[in-house]
Amino acid sequence: MIVVDDIHKHFGGFRAVDGASLTIREGSITGLIGPNGAGKTTLFNVIAGHLKPTSGRVTMGGEDITGLPPHELFHKGLLRTFQIAHEFHSMTVRENLMMVPGDQTGETLVNAWLKRRQIAREEEALRRKADEVLEFLTISHLADEKAGNLSGGQKKLLELGRTMMVDAKIVFLDEVGAGVNRTLLMTIADAILRLNKERGYTFVVIEHDMDFIGKLCDPVICMAEGKVLAEGTLDEIKANEQVIEAYLGTGLKNKEMANG
Amino acid sequence: MKMRDAGLFALVAALLVLTGMMQSWNLALQILNMGLISAIMALGVNLQWGFAGLFNVGVMGFVALGGLAVALTAMPPVGDAWRAGGLGVFSALIVAAVAITLAVVIWRKRLPARGWLVAAVLLVGFILYRELFDPARDAIEAVNPALQGNLGGLGLPVLFSWPVGGLLAAGAAWLIGKTALGLRSDYLAIATLGIAEIILAVMKNEDWLARGVKNVIGVPSPLPTAVELQENAGFAARFADPITASTIGVKLGYAVLFAVVLIALIVLMQLALKSPWGRMVRAIRDNETAAEAMGKDVTRRHLQIFILGSAICGLAGAMMTTLDGQLVPGTYQPLRFTFLIWVMVIVGGSGNNFGAVLGGMLIWFLWVQVEPVGAWLIGALTSGLPEGAFKDHLMDSAAYMRLFTMGLVMLLVLRFSPRGLIPER
């Protein structure tokens, strides 16, 4: 589905992404892990058009999408969430969701003046959809709250919720789990699986929670220092010496995992 | 909440009525008319800032372009000048346009050494332009310089110039937007400010266009003038005091014209704001990166809004020049035509159309009325002082009370409603 070919992204002299190449299969849920500062987010930003790569190519279904602006990629079915939540802070939570779908009739000025009736109908449908999403994320009671007033975790949920407002082809999730309650996170994992199975969405997931990765992802790609370090099933990755050294460590958490 | 808004509008109305009763209705209407125009300008700025977060500090330039439109549309053409240099000027302008387009095209083509090519094209273009332009300009400016010396206008009815003013401003805004909208916050601000100064420099110095600093006076009026009414026997006979009747009548006429424009604009803007379009625009203001990721073309939206807002300012500028009956480039000062409008928007409440309108009316009222208030204040303060140099000094300083009082009032209003009188939602 998406082929990343030898992408480099340099900030000044610093090579945040340094020749990363990877392939994301259609219909897969690919996990992307790696130490802090490995270049995962930067790679997302390059693929999703927020940063121009220093060099390299990204293709989607065979089509070259390198350097296309995000709004065009959105219309091609590529969605992303942000690691540091990017809510529309002065708008209500519901509005945050309702603004997402593209090609709304009322988004053209002339239509906004002339096609009042049609817009009202569309809005009704959107509102229903948004409320469903909110229900799912267990934040229905916040529908009319300003998004800027949400708690840290709630903002992350809203990030995720936005991707559920439209039919996407491929969704990039950048640490949706950080700061989200684990019980809810597992529910989210279920939803991701469902979207993947039922609607055929492709997912790419950055996450530091191995439970979450383990539940969802195959394959898992580990990055370090801007390059792809290893790729395989989670078990293969976990067994990789380099990965253990750079990323997983042998601490308490993994000991526990090994036990459990 | 709604009650409070209505109350505030009632307050402004009451201030005007009070002016009418205590001072004169002519004055009240005069303030109302300029207040309506100010409200329209504030609407334009509010569209850009309040809704889209675009920091336009070049309002003055667009207002001035509106004024220019009046001169170019409504003034009679100067036949001799056209014959003397019309062709030359226009062929020069076309040469310039071609050269610039060519340069842009070459730049876009990413040819090797494009920098030199572009420079060469521009240089040749410039020389050619000056060759064609200079003699034509001199010829035009030589035609009856004391009174004309310019090409004149199209001689159309003056009301046509209002939409033309909007279009002219929109055209300029398009150009600016294409180049400068990538800038953020205060950087965009100073860029627009600079562009406004450039527009003004052109208007002041290109005499062939609209006489430059020599001013255009005697702009035709869309309504019968007070003098015409007074000279009209039927009118004069109908009223006991034809002077007052005619001056008030004309002002009422303008008030109606302006109010129609203002209301139409408010309706359109409210409709837009309450629609998905408005939601999208607010989302862009809140967080451009996220909006972009959600499929919204931020650049296009910004351009659209920048053009619309500027066009509204241009329209208001044309209306104002019509009301003044003259085009005086020297009048356009950033303090009055940019920053005062900003004060209106912020004091009224940015992000809220009604706030902007209220701010426009209220601040204009104060701008005019703080002068007598300030003088009165000084009088009251000094009444207890003994006669002498100090008192004389204070009395002489009464004029400065105008800005002083204005500042004080602004600070007070903002103190009690830091987010504006009618805040967003």
Next chain:
Amino acid sequence: ESHASEVKLGVILGFTGPIESLTQAMAAGAELAMSEVTESGALLGGAKVTPVRADSTCVDAGAATAAAERLVTAEGVKGIMGADCSGVTGAVLTNVAVPNGMVMISPSATSPGLSEAEDNGLFFRTAPSDARQGVVMTEGLIGMGVKSVAVTYTNNDYGKGLADSFQQAFEAAGGEVTISAAHEDGKADYSAEVGALASAGGDLLVVAGYVDQGGAGIVRGSLDTGAFDRFHFPDGMIGAALEENFGSELDGSTGQVPGTDSPGAAKFAEVVGDKFDVSGPYTGESYDAAALILLAMQAAGSVEPGDYKSKVEMVANAPGEKIYPGELAKALELIAAGTDIDYVGATDVELIGPGEASGSFREIKFEGGKMTTTGYR
């Protein structure tokens, strides 16, 4: 009712804004004429004349119009002394004075365009139009044997008009204008202008600006860099500030202001004493403007503008007994007695054509840091 006990006159000048530093003295000049008349007790049987000031801001036509509107329709003034800058003057004239039939005498608006404005005989000015001064200046300079000059002008209708008319006259007389460069008032720095002027060169520099505005900045810069050491100053530049700021640095420079060999100006200075600075531009004109309105009222026997507008030219022009500053009481009595007067005033007022001052000029030379009068033209 013609024998009003109180007559209000509007004084509309830019008390704030770009020429704020000139207007206090101008207003004081006009108000001096009013108090003189009040004290005489001779106007229409003892009417008291009260000035009402309003701020024209010099640049903001909207505010100026509103202020004038207030004077006319709310304060009930019977005549307007003002406005100052040509732009606001035009706006006040067409939007307030003409519709309300109000007489307006501007002490300082010099733009030729205003002559053409529809004024229904209501508009007059005591400052001469720029065209005339250009010619006078040319005669003076050619007479001194000056062949080539650089010109800088303040970028408004006054400066531009004056520079244009001077250039035309000077070139016609065989002189050369090496450069004619605009400067904006109230700016921080004039090095660029001075540089360009210096580069162009010339026997001397003509500064068609204002004495406490950009004009002063240009002179300062030219002297400091040694670009020019001789200048020629038209009316806007002549003022005490020039002596104060530059003193003997200007020795050898010349200039001219409206004025005649009539003793008017001297008398004016005498009358004023140290009340305010008479040498600033347009103070005499302001005095004269206010005086003319009041004398015309007396001549018409009415304070209504509609009645006295036709008398303004009559009292201003010959024939009649000459009236100088400080003699307003005498003038009022003469008029009351039916004697014709010819108001000379501080600036030798003579109205020609449509309400304009004819303008004779006093020529000035700097010697020993002081302005001295060398002749009249």
Next chain:
Amino acid sequence: MAEPFLIGEAMTGGYGRGPDILHDCTISVDPGQIAVIVGPNGAGKSTGMKAIFGMLNLRKGRVVLDGDDITDLSPQDRVRRGMGFVPQVNNIFPSMSVEENLEMGAFIRNDDFSSTMAQVYDLFPILKDKRHQAAGELSGGQRQQVAVGRALMTQPKVLMLDEPTAGVSPIVMDELFDRIIEIARTGLPVLMVEQNARQALEIADRAYVLVQGANAHTGTGKELLADDEVRRSFLGG
């Protein structure tokens, strides 16, 4: 039992004039202890921390530090009293370099803090490499490390951490937990909010489950881990 070292007692309050978020909520910690707060998103965990730190007006309840009632002190004064806090969001100075961020942590200290800084760099080696880079240019996890490092620089008498491990890689998280235990062993009370609840509860001497601004369960970490209901509803099964 003597009064705890730091206690937010029966706190009730909310943001500005908005509704109450906290309802009669009590949180405390003693020297040498690690107290952990867990709970669903929006439960009021961060709000509770802010309340203890004085960034919120309490309508009821009080905050006591070391026997002194500090309910009315400003946050700054609390810092001077020895409280250190890492907020959940906006917890770095983005345009200052990493090193300057750490220096700012030591702002109230007048002694030589270079050894503390060395310790922080030991703990987070990546920060040492990036010491001259603007913190705003760091990756998410790196920022989190800067934030914790900044708080450590204060050498506080009590350390409050709002989700210190959100977004950090497993290896760093382990180090962090180790370090927190170490800190607590030196006698410094640590109060933290965690979503990586299982690991956190492992090491917690005292644990609170907050639901809708109120205490739902309280106990030692082990007790709560053993509680089935808590496991199911809050720890992800």
Next chain:
Amino acid sequence: MDLLNAFVALSNFVLVPALAYGAQLALGALGVTLIYGILRFSNFAHGDTMAFGTMAVVLFTWLFQSWGINLGPLPTALLALPFGIVICMGLVLLTDRYIYRFYRAQKVKPVVLVIVSMGVMFVTNGLVRFIIGPDDQRFADGERFLISARTFKEMTGLDEGLAIKTGQALTVVIAVIAVALLFWFLNRTRTGKSMRAYSDNEDLALLSGINPEKVVMVTWLIVAALATLAGTLYGLDKSFKPFTYFQLLLPFFAAAIVGGLGSPIGAIVGGFVIAFSEVLITYAWKKVLTYALPETLAPDGLAQLLSTDYKFAVSFVILLVVLLFRPTGLFKGKSV
């Protein structure tokens, strides 16, 4: 010899004045940029603050002059400067205490502070005119020139003179010192760093034990000192007139922005960019070229790129071009 003349002419009319003007702009822009950088708003009252401080200096200068105190060849104003600075500090602290602090506590958007500063601008504007009036005031004394055009000609025997005014030299020297000090203060001292921290993240600054009120106060004190300094130096070189000081605001902002808001070095470089572009672009090269080129090549016309009418337009065009290539100024400024 002719080349020398050309160079002297160029220095006299372009380099020296532009250098002095640039330094004046730089000092003003420093104040603007500091407020923007730390308090995060564009302070429209800066021009009038400057007028206020300078007014105090002028009044003290007159007082000293009336007492017969002077500094010999240096202007007496230098002696009055500290007093003026103290008074200006008083003014800004009062405005902060009674006006800005309220809005800070409310956490209003920066643009509201901009408008508030316009209110302050109007009020200060009125105050200054109340006290000293709107007129031009001269207060320079001492030696006007380090070297005057005439002396230079006599000394060197060249045809062209070179004038360097005491005020110009003072301005440049003081501007350099001020920037160096400020730079050192912000980047090296504890208080300076705490100011930057405050501007970066106010809440976190609070959590680090930084006293925000102190940061704000120190900022204002520095700004008052800079404003008075800039105003006095400008006044010594040209003259003191409130309206001109208000008008200076525009070039200040232009300079601060070209350099990058919040960056002290940017303000300095920006000041010189603006000053040199104003002076250079409209310079008539005739004189210089006539000296520099052989007779046959000497220009007939003025060899002027654009007439002085377009002076400001041109400097703004340069500003635009800079911004198009470096959207946050030459030195990567902030944007709120």
